[in-house]
Amino acid sequence: MTVAPSTVTIDQLTDWLRRFQGLVAEHQTELTELDSVIGDADHGANMARGMTAVAAKLDAAEGDGDGPASVADLFKAVGMTLVTSVGGASGPLYGTFFLRFGMSAGAVTTLDAAGLGAALRAGLDGIVARGKAELGDKTMFDAMSPAVDAWDVSVAAGGSPADASAAALAAAEVGRDATVPLVARKGRASYLGERSAGHLDPGAASTTLLFRALADALGG
Amino acid sequence: MTVAPSTVTIDQLTDWLRRFQGLVAEHQTELTELDSVIGDADHGANMARGMTAVAAKLDAAEGDGDGPASVADLFKAVGMTLVTSVGGASGPLYGTFFLRFGMSAGAVTTLDAAGLGAALRAGLDGIVARGKAELGDKTMFDAMSPAVDAWDVSVAAGGSPADASAAALAAAEVGRDATVPLVARKGRASYLGERSAGHLDPGAASTTLLFRALADALGG
Amino acid sequence: MKKFINDASAVLADSLKGVAAAHPELRVDLENRVIYRGEATRPGKVALISGGGSGHEPLHGGFVGTGMLDAACAGEVFTSPTPDQMLAATQAVDAGAGVLHIVKNYTGDVLNFEMAAELAEAEGVRVASVVVNDDVAVEDSTWTAGRRGVGTTVLLEKIVGAAAEEGYDLDAVVELAQRVNANGRSMGVALTSCTVPAAGKPTFDLPEDEMEVGVGIHGEPGRHRVPLASAKEIAAMLVDPIVHDFDAGGLAIVMLNGLGGTPLIELYLMYGEVVPLLEAAGVSIERNLVGNYITSLDMAGCSLTVLKADDELLRLWDAPVVTPGLRWGA
Amino acid sequence: MKKFINDASAVLADSLKGVAAAHPELRVDLENRVIYRGEATRPGKVALISGGGSGHEPLHGGFVGTGMLDAACAGEVFTSPTPDQMLAATQAVDAGAGVLHIVKNYTGDVLNFEMAAELAEAEGVRVASVVVNDDVAVEDSTWTAGRRGVGTTVLLEKIVGAAAEEGYDLDAVVELAQRVNANGRSMGVALTSCTVPAAGKPTFDLPEDEMEVGVGIHGEPGRHRVPLASAKEIAAMLVDPIVHDFDAGGLAIVMLNGLGGTPLIELYLMYGEVVPLLEAAGVSIERNLVGNYITSLDMAGCSLTVLKADDELLRLWDAPVVTPGLRWGA
Ligand SMILES: Nc1ncnc2c1ncn2[C@@H]1O[C@H](COP(=O)(O)OP(=O)(O)O)[C@@H](O)[C@H]1O
Ligand SMILES: Nc1ncnc2c1ncn2[C@@H]1O[C@H](COP(=O)(O)OP(=O)(O)O)[C@@H](O)[C@H]1O
Ligand SMILES: [Mg+2]
Ligand SMILES: [Mg+2]
Ligand SMILES: [Mg+2]
Ligand SMILES: [Mg+2]
Numbered sequence A, B: 001m002t003v004a005p006s007t008v009t010i011d012q013l014t015d016w017l018r019r020f021q022g023l024v025a026e027h028q029t030e031l032t033e034l035d036s037v038i039g040d041a042d043h044g045a046n047m048a049r050g051m052t053a054v055a056a057k058l059d060a061a062e063g064d065g066d067g068p069a070s071v072a073d074l075f076k077a078v079g080m081t082l083v084t085s086v087g088g089a090s091g092p093l094y095g096t097f098f099l100r101f102g103m104s105a106g107a108v109t110t111l112d113a114a115g116l117g118a119a120l121r122a123g124l125d126g127i128v129a130r131g132k133a134e135l136g137d138k139t140m141f142d143a144m145s146p147a148v149d150a151w152d153v154s155v156a157a158g159g160s161p162a163d164a165s166a167a168a169l170a171a172a173e174v175g176r177d178a179t180v181p182l183v184a185r186k187g188r189a190s191y192l193g194e195r196s197a198g199h200l201d202p203g204a205a206s207t208t209l210l211f212r213a214l215a216d217a218l219g220g
Numbered sequence C, D: 001m002k003k004f005i006n007d008a009s010a011v012l013a014d015s016l017k018g019v020a021a022a023h024p025e026l027r028v029d030l031e032n033r034v035i036y037r038g039e040a041t042r043p044g045k046v047a048l049i050s051g052g053g054s055g056h057e058p059l060h061g062g063f064v065g066t067g068m069l070d071a072a073c074a075g076e077v078f079t080s081p082t083p084d085q086m087l088a089a090t091q092a093v094d095a096g097a098g099v100l101h102i103v104k105n106y107t108g109d110v111l112n113f114e115m116a117a118e119l120a121e122a123e124g125v126r127v128a129s130v131v132v133n134d135d136v137a138v139e140d141s142t143w144t145a146g147r148r149g150v151g152t153t154v155l156l157e158k159i160v161g162a163a164a165e166e167g168y169d170l171d172a173v174v175e176l177a178q179r180v181n182a183n184g185r186s187m188g189v190a191l192t193s194c195t196v197p198a199a200g201k202p203t204f205d206l207p208e209d210e211m212e213v214g215v216g217i218h219g220e221p222g223r224h225r226v227p228l229a230s231a232k233e234i235a236a237m238l239v240d241p242i243v244h245d246f247d248a249g250g251l252a253i254v255m256l257n258g259l260g261g262t263p264l265i266e267l268y269l270m271y272g273e274v275v276p277l278l279e280a281a282g283v284s285i286e287r288n289l290v291g292n293y294i295t296s297l298d299m300a301g302c303s304l305t306v307l308k309a310d311d312e313l314l315r316l317w318d319a320p321v322v323t324p325g326l327r328w329g330a
Helices: A010-026 A028-038 A043-063 A071-085 A090-105 A113-131 A141-156 A161-178 A188-196 A202-218 B010-026 B028-038 B043-063 B071-085 B090-105 B113-131 B141-156 B161-178 B188-196 B202-218 C008-022 C083-093 C107-122 C152-166 C170-182 C231-245 C264-280 C311-318 D008-022 D083-093 D107-122 D152-166 D170-182 D231-245 D264-280 D311-318
Strands: A007-009 A110-112 B007-009 B110-112 C026-029 C034-037 C047-054 C071-077 C099-104 C127-132 C184-190 C210-213 C224-227 C250-258 C283-291 C301-308 D026-029 D034-037 D047-054 D071-077 D099-104 D127-132 D184-190 D210-213 D224-227 D250-258 D283-291 D301-308
Touching: A007 A010, A010 A028, A010 A043, A010 A071, A010 A202, A028 A043, A028 A188, A028 A202, A043 A071, A043 A090, A043 A202, A043 D071, A071 A090, A071 D083, A090 A113, A090 A202, A090 D107, A110 A113, A113 A141, A113 A161, A113 D107, A141 A161, A141 A202, A161 A202, B007 B010, B010 B028, B010 B043, B010 B071, B010 B202, B028 B043, B028 B188, B028 B202, B043 B071, B043 B090, B043 B202, B043 C071, B071 B090, B071 C083, B090 B113, B090 B202, B090 C107, B110 B113, B113 B141, B113 B161, B113 C107, B141 B161, B141 B202, B161 B202, C008 C026, C008 C047, C008 C071, C008 D264, C008 D283, C034 C083, C047 C083, C047 C107, C047 C152, C071 C083, C083 C099, C083 C107, C099 C107, C099 C152, C099 C170, C107 C127, C127 C152, C127 C170, C152 C170, C152 C184, C152 C250, C152 C301, C152 C311, C170 C184, C170 C311, C184 C231, C231 C264, C231 C301, C250 C264, C250 C311, C264 C283, C264 C301, C264 D008, C283 C311, C283 D008, D008 D026, D008 D047, D008 D071, D034 D083, D047 D083, D047 D107, D047 D152, D071 D083, D083 D099, D083 D107, D099 D107, D099 D152, D099 D170, D107 D127, D127 D152, D127 D170, D152 D170, D152 D184, D152 D250, D152 D301, D152 D311, D170 D184, D170 D311, D184 D231, D231 D264, D231 D301, D250 D264, D250 D311, D264 D283, D264 D301, D283 D311
Parallel strands: C047 C071, C047 C099, C099 C127, C250 C283, D047 D071, D047 D099, D099 D127, D250 D283
Antiparallel strands: A007 A110, B007 B110, C026 C034, C034 C071, C184 C210, C184 C301, C210 C224, C250 C301, D026 D034, D034 D071, D184 D210, D184 D301, D210 D224, D250 D301
16 A cells, blocks of 8 residues: 655646646536526636636746746736636636635645645635625535535545545535535526526536546545 | 309409408418518418408498499509508509509499400509519419410300309419429519529419409309 | 517507607607608708618618608518508608609519609609619529619618708709619628518528528528538628629728627627628728618628718718617717 | 627637727727727726626627727626726726726626726726616525626716716716616516527527516526517516616606617517506606617517616716717717
């Protein structure tokens, strides 16, 4: 039995982002279809546009030969790219998530499990600061909040980043699926009132892809 | 064997108009469908609107107790009603037909077979004067011209109005069906060029109903 | 059929009620179905009348007002109005200088306006007519009903309306109208059929991957059915037949017109595609219109009109116009 | 999907090229996707910016010009523009008197404009915002994202634009904008879904005999799906929720707006149906608009907006406006 590494490198975090881009591209149609039912049919296009721009930025940086100096730099660039290329609700929300993630992580090139957890929590708090979502509002928060909680619980129990990412993904999936019966109170779906019930929230679906990408990158 | 009457009364001519109205109402959808294919999908509505207005005029006159004083009066009223209620190509064309029909018939209350034939021919000439159609242009003329010719031939051979009307109807049907392969040279169908071939002309169809109504009214 | 209507046979009457309510500055004769300017024709001004089947809004009623039409006669949907309507309008707007009938070249419109002109002349009104026939989609026009009158009608009503307002006499107005017609060409394409209310279903069926090229404004099928193409390819289908039909080079007024069911975002996109093609053909676009001006009910589609212009036409184009459908300078 | 497009992901960029070609009097920054007036903001004039997802044309770009907006930021179809676009526009139009952001109440628009305002303030520009939320179809708005911003946006841009042109300072402009928003109510219905280009198919399926009541402008389903009704019945579905939501009596500006795929003949017909219902509710319609002003791509449908007015609002309404989408008085 090999011991799982206890730190996460900046390369793994870059891999996370690339995997997230790949999953978003793969699931673009599905995300848009979810948004067709209770929104405005653009969540897949929005996320794909944003993550394509992020990937282009990563490519360009790699092409230049000099990768990001620090986790803070990396995620500041990612956050700003999302903010300036996505628009809609998801642009500022995911953008803020990554901006705050980077600020929390700081000028480092590796993070331990607790540090990564703190960065995730900072990102989550950023989403709440912008969007004021609470649990049960039927938003991406409903997947992200339990995922970050699960990360923390796993780390507190001595879990590696790989363990924590697996736990976070499982929690995100549960949170995502729990959005189905809810009547939306935030975002466009709230305009539908009762008619929003019975459908999965598109943002919760893309957030779950974010945690699947993380688990894939960290071997969780 | 009863001898067919040799004159046509103003009541029979009124009956012709009422029967035409009935046939147009019955075939309204069909006429519009023919016009959908090579025209603008209104021939049924146009003819129905016009003949409903004519019938209303006849009702009003009967309600007043005094029917038309003469064939000329009757058909002048019919022609003007069509001209002022139909519009489109068919309004002035059928309107002129009936106006000229009445002018040819004159201030009489009965017509013999030859007189009715002359009135039909005057109506036909009126359509040509307005619309300049020639045989094979794929218009109502292609049904009406052979019908009026057949009337004359039948009368020349000693036929009664009933005989002549039967001959006219048969000729109208042949002329109508002969419009199918033609490439239209008049009316909206001409805009379609070659694509107008293979379809029956809606005006030729309504003209055939006019001669069916006449045959029905005269027992032909 | 999904439409905001009460009764397929009352569409025109009901819609005119709305026009009357929306435009207190106009006078709508609901009985005769004629839309007039609010004020009487200025004595000595040539009066302009147009009209035709309904379903092409804002044409023609939306172009009644200062600097454009004096009256518009509304027929049933896609059906020419009748001579009695036209006669009433002609007599009402005549201010002694004569009346121009602006007629789109369709058998019904021509025949009904002809009858109206005869009746009006008999009543002592001087009437002249111009028949607009600008649709290059109609190819073999010599032995047929000829070319349809489409987009150029809008530009003609604007330009000739300004001339009448300026004081051109009837002969000059007619000469100008003929010149505008002679210098205008249009071409249209449809992505879907329209639905005539009285018919209750689409006039033709068009598969998801096909389009009609060379359509008019009455939901009639076009000259050719082709596979659905990109905006860039469609732009060529619009521009080519026009620039092959006449020498389009020089100053021009260009209209990219929507047929009713196509939103503005697509019309602008199409306009962006036709401009370089026109420029390559030597057209110098001096003025333009992009929007729904002569429509075909709810048809998704567009048409392109190129009007060769000169200083006189441009001056008249720029003159003030105050109508529901076109307005500037006042 | 049947649209005049080249590539679903290039719709906005391609359409803006057409806007630039069609409107030489405007300046279109294709890079930042901002539409500006041709001339710089008059020193001392409060500048007005709006923006939002595309697909609502002529809103907002079509309302840039004298007497209305100074700039409009275009987002992707149905997607709010981004803070950097808004920041660029804000800095470009500021003439020292501050900038008003006119924001429709959607989470995306609000969040992006908030970020832009923070950035602009940091750059020393005085920014104020008004969030339009006039859609009475959103019933339980207290614990949710609130009501959507729809038709009142058009009327607000016109009225507040005139005030800025007249010299109102930023505080007065904000107060007026809030008053207009507080006095406006809208309600919409759809007969068909729209098709978002990137999605490639209709956002929702609606059977031939059903309609959606209470839709916004993003192709979202409405609050209720009901059997297709007559224009008269639909008029009641539009008027009732508005007049039950606030005391609509008194002077008003009324807009009967098309959602993109509905032709003018039907919009006038609907207007004719809503007028008597509004009058019965004590509304005195002083001004009106009938046409496509705030659309939802190719959706067949319409919305009704009632804005309670007073002498000041009517005076500002009547003031000259010169934009592609609204023009009078000049
Ligand atoms: N206030 C909010 N807080 C958190 N997430 C939100 C909020 N509002 C919306 N969302 C999320 O954003 C998603 C929609 O994103 P997207 O479709 O890209 O933007 P838009 O709604 O502007 O079209 C929703 O499914 C929801 O998860
Ligand atoms: N010049 C013409 N001469 C004779 N008949 C004509 C002519 N033009 C058209 N028609 C007839 O009119 C019919 C169409 O009538 P209708 O649909 O009512 O009018 P519109 O073509 O104006 O819509 C055609 O089918 C044709 O038979
Ligand atoms: Mg969305
Ligand atoms: Mg027809
Ligand atoms: Mg017709
Ligand atoms: Mg969106």
